[in-house]
Amino acid sequence: xxxxxxxxxxxxxxxxxxxxxxxxxxxxxxxxxxxxxxxxxxxxxxxxxxxxxxxxxxxxxxxxxxxxxxxxxxxxxxxxxxxxxxxxxxxxxxxxxxxxxxxxxxxxxxxxxxxxxxxxxxxxxxxxxxxxxxxxxxxxxxx
Numbered sequence: 320x321x322x323x324x325x326x327x328x329x330x331x332x333x334x335x336x337x338x339x340x341x342x343x344x345x346x347x348x349x350x351x352x353x354x355x356x357x358x359x360x361x362x363x364x365x366x367x368x369x370x371x372x373x374x375x376x377x378x379x380x381x382x383x384x385x386x387x388x389x390x391x392x393x394x395x396x397x398x399x400x401x402x403x404x405x406x407x408x409x410x411x412x413x414x415x416x417x418x419x420x421x422x423x424x425x426x427x428x429x430x431x432x433x434x435x436x437x438x439x440x441x442x443x444x445x446x447x448x449x450x451x452x453x454x455x456x457x458x459x460x461x462x
Contacts, residue, residue, distance in 0.1 A: 337438035339365045342451065344432055345425035352411050359404045363392035364453050364460035372440040407457025418455055422448060 342365070343357035366388055370376050376388035385391055399406060408418070426447045429435065435442065446462065453460040 336434040337365065337369070338429065338435055338442055338447065338450070340434040341429040341432035341438075342425075342447065342454075344434070345428050346408060349421060349425060350408075350411060350413055352408070356404055357408075359395075359399045360406060360408060360454050360457075361450070363395045363399075364450050366392045366395070367460050368442075368446065368450060368462065369438065369440045375439075408451075408455040409457065413455075422451060426451060 339358055339361045340354075342361045343352075343354050346352045346357050347354050366376055370388035376391050377386060380386055380388065380391040380394075383391070383394055385394055396406070405411060409415075426444055429447050429451075430442065430444055449462050450460055
């Protein structure tokens with residue numbers, strides 16, 4: 320595990336990260352959601368969000384025998400389900416009231432998170448709120 324952790328750190332420092340991690344940092348800190356589980360929830364919708372400005376997702380999809388960014392997002396959702404990862408923030412037992420009370424706070428923190436600056440699409444606060452809300456409910460982000 321030590322070697323794997325070290326290699327992951329090297330990869331992060333060379334590739335940087337984006338809003339998947341910015342969003343995950345906030346729900347981990349506030350709600351105790353494990354970082355990997357949060358990443359698995361956010362990744363498909365962040366792919367959908369970033370696909371509006373990036374052409375790299377079809378190339379990534381082809382690696383797994385798929386064609387489009389949407390195919391890639393759906394394949395990740397299937398994998399998430401196959402390994403029994405929770406598919407929404409709500410499933411962690413966070414009430415709608417608590418979520419709505421903290422949405423501005425976590426969205427603002429995600430916007431200024433250092434990982435956000437490396438995202439291929441420059442988000443605004445409303446974008447992050449919309450992604451958060453889609454992932455809270457476990458629905459497809461349409462934006």
